[in-house]
Amino acid sequence: MNGEVLAGRYRLLTLLGRGGAGEVWQAEDTVLARQVAVKLLRRLEGDPMDAVERFRAEAQAAARLMHPNVVATYDVGTADGHVFLVMELVSGPDLSQLMRSGGLPSGKLVADIATQGARALDAAHAAGIVHRDVKPGNLMLAADGTLKMTDFGIAKGAGTETTGVGVLLGTASYVSPEQVRGEPATPASDWYAFGCVLYELLTGTPPFTGPNVESVMRQHLDVAPEPINRADVEPALANLVLQLLAKNPGDRPSSAAAVTALLAAAPATQVLPLLPAKDDVLEVGTWQEEPAATGTHRAPPKGFPFAKVLVAMAVVLAAVVGGLMLRESVTTDPPAAAGGTPSAPAAKASSAPKTTPTPSRTPSKKPTPKPSPQQTQQQNPQGALVQTLRTLAAQVRQTQQGARSKAPREAANDLDRAAEAVDRGDTESAAKNFYDARKRLAEAQQNNRWQATPQIAGLFAAVSQVLPRPDGEGNGDGDGERNSGE
Numbered sequence: 175m176n177g178e179v180l181a182g183r184y185r186l187l188t189l190l191g192r193g194g195a196g197e198v199w200q201a202e203d204t205v206l207a208r209q210v211a212v213k214l215l216r217r218l219e220g221d222p223m224d225a226v227e228r229f230r231a232e233a234q235a236a237a238r239l240m241h242p243n244v245v246a247t248y249d250v251g252t253a254d255g256h257v258f259l260v261m262e263l264v265s266g267p268d269l270s271q272l273m274r275s276g277g278l279p280s281g282k283l284v285a286d287i288a289t290q291g292a293r294a295l296d297a298a299h300a301a302g303i304v305h306r307d308v309k310p311g312n313l314m315l316a317a318d319g320t321l322k323m324t325d326f327g328i329a330k331g332a333g334t335e336t337t338g339v340g341v342l343l344g345t346a347s348y349v350s351p352e353q354v355r356g357e358p359a360t361p362a363s364d365w366y367a368f369g370c371v372l373y374e375l376l377t378g379t380p381p382f383t384g385p386n387v388e389s390v391m392r393q394h395l396d397v398a399p400e401p402i403n404r405a406d407v408e409p410a411l412a413n414l415v416l417q418l419l420a421k422n423p424g425d426r427p428s429s430a431a432a433v434t435a436l437l438a439a440a441p442a443t444q445v446l447p448l449l450p451a452k453d454d455v456l457e458v459g460t461w462q463e464e465p466a467a468t469g470t471h472r473a474p475p476k477g478f479p480f481a482k483v484l485v486a487m488a489v490v491l492a493a494v495v496g497g498l499m500l501r502e503s504v505t506t507d508p509p510a511a512a513g514g515t516p517s518a519p520a521a522k523a524s525s526a527p528k529t530t531p532t533p534s535r536t537p538s539k540k541p542t543p544k545p546s547p548q549q550t551q552q553q554n555p556q557g558a559l560v561q562t563l564r565t566l567a568a569q570v571r572q573t574q575q576g577a578r579s580k581a582p583r584e585a586a587n588d589l590d591r592a593a594e595a596v597d598r599g600d601t602e603s604a605a606k607n608f609y610d611a612r613k614r615l616a617e618a619q620q621n622n623r624w625q626a627t628p629q630i631a632g633l634f635a636a637v638s639q640v641l642p643r644p645d646g647e648g649n650g651d652g653d654g655e656r657n658s659g660e
Contacts, residue, residue, distance in 0.1 A: 179204070180253040184212055184260060200263060203248075210248060213259040233259050235326040238301045243294035245314070245324035261324070265317050269310035269375065281407040284375045285437055287313070288414060290321035291368055292430035298323070299361040306359045308367035309348045310374060346387045347380035351421050354391045362423035369418025369426070376402050376412075381419055395421070403622035410439045412622075556596060559640060563593035563608070566633040570615070573624065581618035585611035592641075605641040612638075 179185045180201075188200040190211065201212040233250035236259075240246070249260035269287070272279065279287070291313060298305055305312075305326060312325040350366035353359055373381045381400075382393035399419050402412040414436040420426045427433050567589035574582040588611035595604035612634060618624035 175199075180212065180214075180256070180258055181251045184210065184258070186212060186214075201260075203260070209263045211245075211261045211263045213261060215257040230257075231326075235303050236261070236324075238303065239297055239326075241294060241297035243290050243321055243323060244297055245322045262322075264314045264322050264324075266315045268312070268314045269371065272315060273310065273375070273378070278378055279375055281376070281404060281411060284372060285408070285411050286319070287315070287321055287375065288368075288372055288411065288433060288437065289430070291323065291371070292427075292433035294321065294323040295361070295364050295368060296430040298326075299364070304359050304361055305364050305367075307345065307348075308364050308371060309345045310371055313371065346390045347374075347382065349391070349394060350423070351394045352423055354394050360423065362426055362428060365418055365426045365428060366420075366423070369415055372411075372415045373399060373402070373419065376404060376407055376415065401622070401625075405622070407622075410437050413439070556599075559637070560593045560597050562633060562637060563589050563596065563604075566630065566637065567593070569627065569630050569633065570611070573627065573630070579618040579621075579623035581614040581624055585614040588614070601641065602644065606644045608637060608641050609643055 175186055176189075177185065177187075183203060183205050185202045185204055186199045187202060190198045190200055192198075196213060196215040199212045199214060201210050202208075203210050230250060233247055236245070236247035237250075245264060246262040247259065248262070251258055251260075267275065291308075295305070295308075303326065305323070307325060308323075312323060314322045314324060316322060348367040348370040350359070350363035353363055370380050377400075382390050382397060384390045384393065399416065402415060414427070414433060417436065418426050427436060567586040570582050570589065571586040574586075588607045592604040592607035592611070595601070595607060615624060615626065619626060
């Protein structure tokens with residue numbers, strides 16, 4: 175077919191690729207004397223009308239899009255039983271070819287692809303078009319770095335589709351959950367597919383893979399994608415991709431402006447309050463330490479720093495009591511675990527007729543007139559710290575499901591051991607276990623295999639002001655001064 179002229183105008187020069195429905199050729203437009211790409215539909219046996227109509231629909235959809243990030247469509251026609259589409263020639267690979275030949279692109283390049291692809295989708299959706307087949311093979315990277323979206327072969331006018339046919343026509347690895355359920359494809363479906371493409375560019379595989387199409391479809395419906403952990407990938411980009419892969423269409427970014435804003439988000443807006451320090455111990459908080467005016471000696475192990483406990487526990491309560499954690503915490507001291515807001519225990523205390531009326535006595539272990547969290551910490555700061563450590567352990571365990579590391583489980587065990595040590599008055603062992611837990615999580619977070627929550631950050635910050643570091647770990651090395659000065 176090389177050298178063949180279609181419609182007396184387009185001379186086929188070089189075969190660029192073959193697909194399921196036809197071939198793409200580099201060709202010469204002999205009238206305008208320019209290089210073009212010609213997509214040629216193969217001759218089909220029997221009645222080819224369905225394929226021809228789809229091809230014409232692609233031409234009509236693409237012709238309505240005039241945007242730098244969309245491959246321009248010039249002409250459509252038939253010749254010798256072939257239907258052909260004439261398009262802008264892009265001198266560069268599609269993203270599938272790019273990964274095959276050059277490996278995974280850099281995080282910076284993927285962020286640029288995210289921005290340009292979002293603009294292409296914005297243009298399509300503004301024209302009332304849902305692409306419905308966004309995948310690496312339909313995104314081309316020109317030599318000058320411009321991303322070009324192509325192949326609107328199964329595109330439909332937004333709001334006109336009445337069946338889930340997109341699931342059959344689209345590529346299973348990039349089909350949205352709503353399409354799997356048989357719902358119409360929408361612009362949100364394109365954003366999900368685009369998220370699948372970005373995920374593949376960053377990890378080397380689509381977010382969901384399996385032995386067959388049915389397995390992949392089920393994962394689109396109810397399986398969360400694995401976290402993205404690459405040293406050169408900014409948290410903002412990883413966060414964008416996971417948001418695009420939200421199961422609920424309403425939770426996905428839906429415009430180029432939203433994508434740009436997420437990519438430009440400062441690191442502080444991410445859930446990364448625990449940052450690894452130079453000594454690989456988590457730096458948390460910006461607390462003001464009192465200067466050590468009496469040397470480096472501390473009280474014996476059983477002597478507890480009550481003043482610092484009260485200050486730190488106030489911080490803990492601010493993070494915990496506001497409905498964040500107490501109902502899920504693990505406890506051994508019922509009074510310290512009294513849930514709800516500070517006003518709730520007072521109401522219960524005044525309406526407890528069956529309790530022995532001894533208001534002048536300090537409650538010991540019986541949770542008779544349930545005190546407020548503030549009262550509990552004043553009466554039993556050691557018990558409050560035990561409870562806080564157990565709460566922190568429970569919170570860390572909850573992050574195990576989304577982590578790609580054993581660190582959360584091991585750190586939670588360390589925190590449980592720290593709570594036990596505090597309970598028996600051994601602050602040195604408690605401190606060692608606590609800082610072991612911090613170090614495990616710092617290393618996991620540094621390697622992008624775990625991510626802290628604000629609740630966990632607040633709890634670590636408070637407890638770190640109570641428990642001294644073990645001897646030789648940060649004592650006298652200026653570490654405390656660096657933390658307090660930040």
